[in-house]
Amino acid sequence: MHLNAFLMGVGHHEAAWRHPLTDSGRITDIRHYEELARIAERGKLDSLFLADGLALRGEVTHNALGALEPLTLLSALATVTEHIGLIATVSTTYNEPFHVARKFASLDHISGGRAGWNIVTSAGESEARNFGLERPAHSVRYHRAEEFLEVANALWESWGDGAVVNDRVNGIYADKSSIGPINHDGQHFKVEGPLNIQRSPQGRPLLVQAGSSEDGKEFAARFAEAVFTAQQTLEDAQEFYADLKRRLPAYGRSPYDLKILPGVSPIIGSTEREALQLEKELEDLIIPAYGLRQLSHILGADLTGYPLDGPLPPLPPNPDGQQSRIKLVRDLAEREGLTLRGLIARLAGGRGHRVLAGTPEQIADELQEWYQNGAADGFNIMPPHLPGGLADFVDLVVPELQVRGLFRTEYDGRTLRERYGLSLAGVS
Amino acid sequence: MHLNAFLMGVGHHEAAWRHPLTDSGRITDIRHYEELARIAERGKLDSLFLADGLALRGEVTHNALGALEPLTLLSALATVTEHIGLIATVSTTYNEPFHVARKFASLDHISGGRAGWNIVTSAGESEARNFGLERPAHSVRYHRAEEFLEVANALWESWGDGAVVNDRVNGIYADKSSIGPINHDGQHFKVEGPLNIQRSPQGRPLLVQAGSSEDGKEFAARFAEAVFTAQQTLEDAQEFYADLKRRLPAYGRSPYDLKILPGVSPIIGSTEREALQLEKELEDLIIPAYGLRQLSHILGADLTGYPLDGPLPPLPPNPDGQQSRIKLVRDLAEREGLTLRGLIARLAGGRGHRVLAGTPEQIADELQEWYQNGAADGFNIMPPHLPGGLADFVDLVVPELQVRGLFRTEYDGRTLRERYGLSLAGVS
Numbered sequence: 001m002h003l004n005a006f007l008m009g010v011g012h013h014e015a016a017w018r019h020p021l022t023d024s025g026r027i028t029d030i031r032h033y034e035e036l037a038r039i040a041e042r043g044k045l046d047s048l049f050l051a052d053g054l055a056l057r058g059e060v061t062h063n064a065l066g067a068l069e070p071l072t073l074l075s076a077l078a079t080v081t082e083h084i085g086l087i088a089t090v091s092t093t094y095n096e097p098f099h100v101a102r103k104f105a106s107l108d109h110i111s112g113g114r115a116g117w118n119i120v121t122s123a124g125e126s127e128a129r130n131f132g133l134e135r136p137a138h139s140v141r142y143h144r145a146e147e148f149l150e151v152a153n154a155l156w157e158s159w160g161d162g163a164v165v166n167d168r169v170n171g172i173y174a175d176k177s178s179i180g181p182i183n184h185d186g187q188h189f190k191v192e193g194p195l196n197i198q199r200s201p202q203g204r205p206l207l208v209q210a211g212s213s214e215d216g217k218e219f220a221a222r223f224a225e226a227v228f229t230a231q232q233t234l235e236d237a238q239e240f241y242a243d244l245k246r247r248l249p250a251y252g253r254s255p256y257d258l259k260i261l262p263g264v265s266p267i268i269g270s271t272e273r274e275a276l277q278l279e280k281e282l283e284d285l286i287i288p289a290y291g292l293r294q295l296s297h298i299l300g301a302d303l304t305g306y307p308l309d310g311p312l313p314p315l316p317p318n319p320d321g322q323q324s325r326i327k328l329v330r331d332l333a334e335r336e337g338l339t340l341r342g343l344i345a346r347l348a349g350g351r352g353h354r355v356l357a358g359t360p361e362q363i364a365d366e367l368q369e370w371y372q373n374g375a376a377d378g379f380n381i382m383p384p385h386l387p388g389g390l391a392d393f394v395d396l397v398v399p400e401l402q403v404r405g406l407f408r409t410e411y412d413g414r415t416l417r418e419r420y421g422l423s424l425a426g427v428s
Numbered sequence: 429m430h431l432n433a434f435l436m437g438v439g440h441h442e443a444a445w446r447h448p449l450t451d452s453g454r455i456t457d458i459r460h461y462e463e464l465a466r467i468a469e470r471g472k473l474d475s476l477f478l479a480d481g482l483a484l485r486g487e488v489t490h491n492a493l494g495a496l497e498p499l500t501l502l503s504a505l506a507t508v509t510e511h512i513g514l515i516a517t518v519s520t521t522y523n524e525p526f527h528v529a530r531k532f533a534s535l536d537h538i539s540g541g542r543a544g545w546n547i548v549t550s551a552g553e554s555e556a557r558n559f560g561l562e563r564p565a566h567s568v569r570y571h572r573a574e575e576f577l578e579v580a581n582a583l584w585e586s587w588g589d590g591a592v593v594n595d596r597v598n599g600i601y602a603d604k605s606s607i608g609p610i611n612h613d614g615q616h617f618k619v620e621g622p623l624n625i626q627r628s629p630q631g632r633p634l635l636v637q638a639g640s641s642e643d644g645k646e647f648a649a650r651f652a653e654a655v656f657t658a659q660q661t662l663e664d665a666q667e668f669y670a671d672l673k674r675r676l677p678a679y680g681r682s683p684y685d686l687k688i689l690p691g692v693s694p695i696i697g698s699t700e701r702e703a704l705q706l707e708k709e710l711e712d713l714i715i716p717a718y719g720l721r722q723l724s725h726i727l728g729a730d731l732t733g734y735p736l737d738g739p740l741p742p743l744p745p746n747p748d749g750q751q752s753r754i755k756l757v758r759d760l761a762e763r764e765g766l767t768l769r770g771l772i773a774r775l776a777g778g779r780g781h782r783v784l785a786g787t788p789e790q791i792a793d794e795l796q797e798w799y800q801n802g803a804a805d806g807f808n809i810m811p812p813h814l815p816g817g818l819a820d821f822v823d824l825v826v827p828e829l830q831v832r833g834l835f836r837t838e839y840d841g842r843t844l845r846e847r848y849g850l851s852l853a854g855v856s
Contacts, residue, residue, distance in 0.1 A: 018596045025594055028537045028626050030507060054526065056624040060602045064594075066587065066626040069534035075503035076538045079458060096522070098482065098558045106497035109456040110504045130526045132618030159494065166453055166492075168446045171715045174488045190560030196484040198456050198494040287599045 001371050001406045002226075002259055002378025002420065003398075004047040004087065005040040007033065009064050011385035012265050014294065014348045015285035017064035021385045027067040030076055035387050037077045040084055043394030044408050046419055047085030047116060049208075049228070049380055050074065054094055055126035057297070062290035071103055078111040085416035087116030087208055093141050094122060094131045097151035097189055104205040105156065105197045113201030113415030118208040118228065119219075121145050123322060138320070142215040144188045149207075149223050151189050154182040156204035158194030202415045206422070212240070212324035221247035224258055225422055228380050230325060230352045231262045232332055237375035259377040259420055262370065263353030266363045267384050268392040275357040282384060283345045291344030298352065299326055308341040325352050350382050360396035367397075368406060429799050429834045430654075430687055430806025430848065431826075432475040432515065433468040435461065437492050439813035440693050442722065442776045443713035445492035449813045455495040458504055463815050465505045468512055471822030472836050474847055475513030475544060477636075477656070477808055478502065482522055483554035485725070490718035499531055506539040513844035515544030515636055521569050522550060522559045525579035525617055532633040533584065533625045541629030541843030546636040546656070547647075549573050551750060566748070570643040572616045577635075577651050579617050582610040584632035586622030630843045634850070640668070640752035649675035653850050654687045656808050658753060658780045660760055665690055665803035687805040687848055690798065691781035694791045695812050696820040703785040710812060711773045719772030726780065727754055736769040756780050778810050788824035795825075796834060 006012070010022035010032075017024035026032035040048055050070040060066065070088035078086060086107065090100055100117075108115035121141035122128075128135040136144070160178030167173070182193035209216070209224035220227050227244060231237035245255040267282075269275030288308055296303045300321030306313055312333045318326065329352060333343050349355035356363050370376040383389030401407040413419040434440070438450035438460075445452035454460035468476055478498040488494065498516035506514060514535065518528055528545075536543035549569035550556075556563040564572070588606030595601070610621035637644070637652035648655050655672060659665035673683040695710075697703030716736055724731045728749035734741055740761045746754065757780060761771050777783035784791050798804040811817030829835035841847040 017594075017601060018599060024596060024601065028628075030538045030540075034507065053624065055620075056607070056622055060607060061604045062599055062601060064601050066592075066602075066624060068537055069530050069625065071500060072503040072531055072534040072538060075500040076507045079462065079504045079508050094524070095527070096559055099523070102497050103500055106500040109496055110458045110500060112458075126620070129618075129620035131524055164494075166445075168452060171446060171490055171713070171718075173445060173452070173490060173492050174494075176489045179484070179488060190557075192483075192554070192557035194484055196481065196494060197497065200456075285599070290599075 001401065002046045002261060003407065004049040004261065004380045005036065005045050005390055006049040006263065006380045006382045007036055008051065009067050011389060012350055012382040013282045013384040014063055014290065015282050016385045018285040019282060019385055021388045024064045027064050033073060033077060034080050036390055037081050037084065039387060039390050039394050041081055043398045044411055045084060047087045047416065048074065048077065049087045050089060052089035053124060053127060054091060054122060055124055055130055059290050059293050062287045071107065075107055075110055078107065083411040085114045085116050085206065085419065086111055087118055087206065089118040089120055091120050091122040092145040092148040093136065094127065097148050097155065098191055101152040101155040102195055102197050105195060105200045108200035108202050108205055115202065116206035116208050116416055118210065119145065120210065139215060142219055145219060147186045147188045151184050151191050153204065154184060155193055155195040158182055159199040161199065164198060202417050206416050206420060217244055217247060220244060220258065222251045225420060226259045226261055229260065229262050230328060232328060232354055234370060234373065234375055237262055237370060238373065241375050256421060261378045261380045262376050263350060263380045263382050265350040265353055265355045265382040265384050266393055266397060267355065267357035268360060268363060268396060270359065272358050272362065275359065279357045283348065286345060286348050288341065288344065291348060295344055295347060298329055306340060309339050312340060312343060328352050349384055353382055360400050363397050364400040364404065367401065368404065371406065429829065430474045430689060431835065432477040432689065432808045433464065433473050433818055434477040434691065434808045434810045435464055436479065437495050439817060440778055440810040441710045441812040442491055442718065443710050444813040446713040447710060447813055449816045452492045455492050461501060461505060462508050464818055465509050465512065467815060467818050467822050469509055471826045472839055473512060475515045475844065476502065476505065477515045477546065478517055480517035481552060481555060482519060482550060483552055483558055487718050487721050490715045499535065503535055503538055506535065511839040513542045513544050513634065513847065514539055515546050515634065517546040517548055519548050519550040520573040520576040521564065522555065525576050525583065526619055529580040529583040530623055530625050533623060533628045536628035536630050536633055543630065544634035544636050544844055546638065547573060548638065567643060570647055573647060575614045575616045579612050579619050581632065582612060583621055583623040586610055587627040589627065592626060630845050634844050634848060645672055645675060648672060648686065650679045652686055653848060654689055657688065657690050658756060659690045660756060660782055662798060662801065662803055665798060666801065669803050684849060689806045689808045690804050691778060691808045691810050693778040693781055693783045693810040693812050694821055694825065695783065695785035696788060696791060696824055698787065700786050700790065703787065707785045714773060714776050716769065716772065719776060723772055723775060726757055734768060737767050740768060740771060753780050777812055781810055788828050791825050792828040792832065795829065796832065799834065
């Protein structure tokens with residue numbers, strides 16, 4: 001089983017910053033993240049995972065936003081950790097492949113082969129406005145992403161394995177025949193190459209992706225080595241899992257070449273009652289106006305003015321939104337017969353990801369069920385509050401998984417890609 | 429006196445990688461840079477300084493190239509250092525202001541106020557070809573750089589000083605009236621803002637620049653807080669110093685608001701003879717074909733085929749080249765009556781920067797002379813070989829400067845900007 005620590009400020013629950021278990025003054029404090037990294041490494045977790053956006057999202061009035069940029073943060077954490085993977089989200093829509101390929105190669109060197117890239121295409125309109133652009137259509141973003149990956153992969157291959165000969169006596173540092181231009185000339189990019197950094201321990205970072213659209217799934221089947229997904233029910237997760245794994249052979253890949261990791265936010269108590277009590281405390285700190293705005297953001301429709309104790313109203317179709325997440329939210333509201341207020345509370349913990357409140361054993365049971373029934377190769381753990389929620393998971397749930405033989409007790413593999421059971425030579 | 433450690437692979441001398449004092453296998457090894465950072469901090473130096481280019485420059489066959497990217501490297505070093513400034517070179521020509529402003533704000537948070545940005549406009553043609561562009565003309569690059577700085581400064585100001593109120597009881601995290609869009613709409617950029625990261629300890633990074641053209645000097649006078657320059661003689665350095673300081677009042681700035689730091693490569697021996705012996709050893713390891721290519725690169729003219737033991741031939745004017753550096757090289761060749769071989773040897777140590785071979789006392793004498801005679805506010809130290817050359821400077825020259833009362837014995841100031849005697853509120 002693969003387990004990532006998905007870090008977010010002082011916790012994934014949108015009211016975490018108001019809870020006494022957190023210190024919301026620490027979201028830009030590197031020592032906070034150093035502490036989180038140490039806890040995750042103590043638990044032998046696979047990776048630290050950082051989401052990202054390129055605009056100030058949501059309502060900063062009511063949530064602790066404006067934290068550190070992922071690549072600088074994970075580089076900083078690379079030198080204070082030894083084993084854990086470092087997965088940073090970077091957009092293909094508002095970046096250049098030369099910069100991105102180079103920075104990940106650099107992080108991979110710095111961390112000794114622990115870099116991962118979560119590839120996103122940035123659906124937000126406000127993100128486009130920070131780069132003087134109109135938001136490109138969904139299909140254009142994915143087309144650009146594909147070409148971006150072709151260029152990045154070529155750049156990572158532009159230094160051959162034996163390029164550096166370092167022959168001091170004869171004054172030959174590199175074998176020039178192993179370092180070549182890529183001369184890419186496509187629809188979105190024209191890049192000469194080679195990269196100006198030597199081949200890194202993994203050759204390229206672990207490639208991670210999270211899109212659940214048709215375009216997203218095809219992209220993942222072609223490029224991704226790990227997929228992060230939001231799934232609420234075992235059945236939906238099994239369907240997603242089978243669907244994605246089925247797509248791999250068309251790209252010459254086996255089902256083992258891609259790991260599927262649903263997000264889970266574990267609210268942990270020593271008794272179930274204690275866990276539900278913590279869940280209730282967090283729920284009571286929710287600011288309804290903020291929650292309504294978040295819900296409007298997810299659905300791509302303004303819900304202001306609808307009664308909080310009424311149902312989710314019918315909404316016009318939103319072709320620019322994240323369809324899979326919209327469907328997930330609608331299904332959830334319908335399945336559980338939720339009011340707007342209830343729906344806001346259900347989403348506050350994980351923005352559509354699964355929230356599990358219970359004892360360590362109960363949470364381990366749930367993870368085991370999905371893992372052993374074709375729904376997941378592991379999980380992206382989204383602690384509701386930080387650092388305590390991560391410490392509870394590592395100190396209480398991880399040992400339970402280890403006792404059951406489901407999770408490693410020591411780090412294995414030199415690089416992140418090896419830990420995911422992937423070959424180093426797998427550059428397509 | 430301000431002293432930076434200008435780090436470059438295993439040393440600034442182009443043959444350093446072949447010398448037994450270095451280990452040229454380490455240029456992508458983070459432990460090498462951690463060691464350099466610790467040495468520099470032991471010597472109470474102001475900053476680590478990293479140059480950058482966006483293409484594989486020179487002839488990788490004959491030099492140890494392809495090292496780490498500056499922003500990821502300095503972020504990694506931020507968590508293993510406490511006091512030293514971290515100055516990364518980033519181009520305004522091939523980047524977007526939102527990304528750059530954000531990454532430096534993040535590095536400034538991570539380092540507790542130690543970030544600096546060396547602003548360059550990337551003159552190379554091969555750099556343009558990695559971004560699908562033609563190399564823009566000199567004046568276009570500087571125009572873009574000015575607008576880039578206007579946008580970046582506005583983004584750094586987009587979170588007011590008291591924006592984060594963190595009122596957990598009432599659920600108010602930030603005072604929205606202190607966080608605003610910048611709505612920049614210019615010739616090169618259109619950026620809405622605000623930045624998606626909170627105001628950093630310094631407000632913005634220390635701004636550093638190195639252009640010596642007319643455009644470059646005006647840009648520095650308007651924006652820069654430190655200027656890095658190549659000067660071979662006291663007279664030239666004094667002229668540059670006076671010229672640049674004279675330009676400041678037009679921008680409402682005082683001469684103290686900008687520090688001028690010529691580059692110096694110190695070749696240190698316990699006797700003068702030992703220093704000259706080391707210089708000779710390095711010279712003997714120079715590969716003439718590589719040196720000729722470097723010289724051609726600096727002059728922007730192909731010198732292949734000219735006899736090494738003949739003089740520098742007359743060359744056609746090169747309007748796209750770095751005029752101040754071309755002039756410096758021509759003056760040097762003429763002043764010292766150098767052959768091509770001799771000129772290559774003189775440039776191998778510092779690519780046009782001053783090389784000083786001597787005892788610690790002799791080197792301290794030279795630095796003192798420039799510092800006390802209106803030629804420098806400090807120096808960018810370019811060790812010929814690393815880590816030993818930096819250790820020698822820190823352990824032998826720094827104490828000599830300290831005894832003379834020219835250099836600090838303890839770190840002062842909380843932030844890099846304070847250490848440079850600059851106000852925190854100085855955002856224009």
